[in-house]
Amino acid sequence: MDTQNDIDAAEAIPEGFRRLPWRSGYGLAVGPLYERAEPDGGFTRAFRVGTHHLNTLNNCHGGMLMGFADVSFGHAISHRTGRNWITVRLVLDFIAGAPFGAWVEGTGKVVAEDGAFRTIQGRLWTGDTLIATGTGIFKVITLRDKN
Amino acid sequence: MDTQNDIDAAEAIPEGFRRLPWRSGYGLAVGPLYERAEPDGGFTRAFRVGTHHLNTLNNCHGGMLMGFADVSFGHAISHRTGRNWITVRLVLDFIAGAPFGAWVEGTGKVVAEDGAFRTIQGRLWTGDTLIATGTGIFKVITLRDKN
Numbered sequence: 001m002d003t004q005n006d007i008d009a010a011e012a013i014p015e016g017f018r019r020l021p022w023r024s025g026y027g028l029a030v031g032p033l034y035e036r037a038e039p040d041g042g043f044t045r046a047f048r049v050g051t052h053h054l055n056t057l058n059n060c061h062g063g064m065l066m067g068f069a070d071v072s073f074g075h076a077i078s079h080r081t082g083r084n085w086i087t088v089r090l091v092l093d094f095i096a097g098a099p100f101g102a103w104v105e106g107t108g109k110v111v112a113e114d115g116a117f118r119t120i121q122g123r124l125w126t127g128d129t130l131i132a133t134g135t136g137i138f139k140v141i142t143l144r145d146k147n
Numbered sequence: 148m149d150t151q152n153d154i155d156a157a158e159a160i161p162e163g164f165r166r167l168p169w170r171s172g173y174g175l176a177v178g179p180l181y182e183r184a185e186p187d188g189g190f191t192r193a194f195r196v197g198t199h200h201l202n203t204l205n206n207c208h209g210g211m212l213m214g215f216a217d218v219s220f221g222h223a224i225s226h227r228t229g230r231n232w233i234t235v236r237l238v239l240d241f242i243a244g245a246p247f248g249a250w251v252e253g254t255g256k257v258v259a260e261d262g263a264f265r266t267i268q269g270r271l272w273t274g275d276t277l278i279a280t281g282t283g284i285f286k287v288i289t290l291r292d293k294n
Contacts, residue, residue, distance in 0.1 A: 025201035026208035029176050054172035061173035062234040063214025070210040087209040091238045 014103065017046055030067060035075075038107075043079045045072045046105045049098050060098040065124060065132055066090070072106030073122035073136045080110070085138045088117065092134035102126040108136070116140045161250065164193055177214055182222075185254075190226045192219045193252045196245050207245040212271060212279055213237070219253030220269035220283045227257070232285045235264065239281035249273040255283070263287045 013019075017034040020027065027033065030053070034046045047053075047068060055061040069092050077085045098104050108122030118138050124131040160166075164181040167174065174180065177200070181193045194200075194215060202208040216239050224232045245251050255269030265285050271278040 025198060025203070026211050029199040030210070051172065052176040056172070056231070057233075061214070061217075062237075063177070063217040064173050066213035066217060066237065067208070067210025070208075070213060084203070086204075086244075087241055089238070089240045090209075090213065091236070093236045094234055097233075 012048065012103070014046075017044075020045075026067070027071075030064060033068075033071070041080075042107060042109065043075060044105050044107050045075060046103060049100050049102045049104060051100070054100060057097075058100055060100075060102070060104065062094060065094070065098065065104075066092055068104065068106055069122060069124055069132060069134055070136070072124065073108030073120045073134065074138050076108040076110050076120045076122070077118055077138055077140055081140075083140050084142065085118070085140050088137040088139050090134060090136040092132050094132050095130050098124075098126055098131050104131065159195070159250070161193075164191075167192075173214070174218075177211060180215075180218070188227075189254060189256065190222060191252050191254050192222060193250060196247050196249045196251060198247070201247060204244075205247055207247075207249070207251065209241060212241070212245065212251075213239055215251065215253055216269060216271055216279060216281055217283070219271065220255030220267045220281065221285045223255040223257050223267045223269070224265055224285055224287055228287075230287050231289065232265070232287050235284040235286050237281060237283040239279050241279050242277050245271075245273055245278050251278065 016036040020033045020035055022031050036044045049060045053060045053064045070087055074085050104126050106124040108120045110118050111121050112119035116139050120136050123133045163183040167180045169178050183191045196207045200207045200211045217234055221232050251273050253271040255267045257265050258268050259266035263286050267283050270280045
């Protein structure tokens with residue numbers, strides 16, 4: 001992979017996606033990430049696998065996919081309500097790898113609510129290939145609740 | 148947080164830890180990461196929570212902790228055998244947050260083997276505080292096996 005390939009990959013953003021304004025912290029380190037609102041009221045988050053996401057096999061690192069699953073699944077809360085959340089439990093099953101340059105998409109859906117807790121099922125994919133599926137338990141918080 | 152604090156935090160590496168030579172890819176983006184061999188034949192991996200790990204609450208992002216759990220648990224394979232591995236399933240339960248500047252440690256232990264698959268239990272902690280526990284299923288691979 002070379003610089004020109006990196007530039008080409010970085011520029012190829014599918015229609016309707018906007019870049020998330022994450023200019024600091026973890027979101028900056030692993031970004032850029034993108035989002036598109038869907039007609040059904042849902043959303044798709046996405047990123048292009050770049051050199052800073054790779055493992056030693058030149059596929060996207062599992063840790064990156066887990067982090068992306070976290071922000072994709074959990075956003076099922078913030079997308080609907082604008083509320084913040086923390087992750088309580090995440091279960092992720094890996095089905096296929098995501099090679100350098102792949103445009104990886106993800107989404108999640110709230111399937112159960114109990115008090116402040118939400119159970120969310122989600123998936124990650126690229127094109128027609130399912131990359132991972134999972135289930136998370138997330139807690140809705142206010143910004144004063146730092147736990 | 149300011150630059151001096153960042154430098155102080157980055158320099159405070161507990162005795163016996165060496166920096167992992169991850170100079171590219173995901174390991175570089177989320178690093179530096181550290182490792183120490185333990186007298187019982189096990190290992191501890193670690194990182195200092197820096198600005199590039201933070202969420203909007205100024206704690207370590209759950210995605211970063213998941214990625215760190217992945218490389219800490221899975222290393223139970225590579226530490227013993229030098230063999231590579233991929234993640235098949237990871238279940239992680241979050242117990243406490245890790246604030247900016249915390250020295251986060253993690254390890255894993257193989258508790259079951261079946262063919263190329265290993266079940267590994269692991270945990271993350273900082274000082275006396277348990278951050279997360281989890282169980283992963285990992286597959287031992289050769290570098291020719293890109294799945």
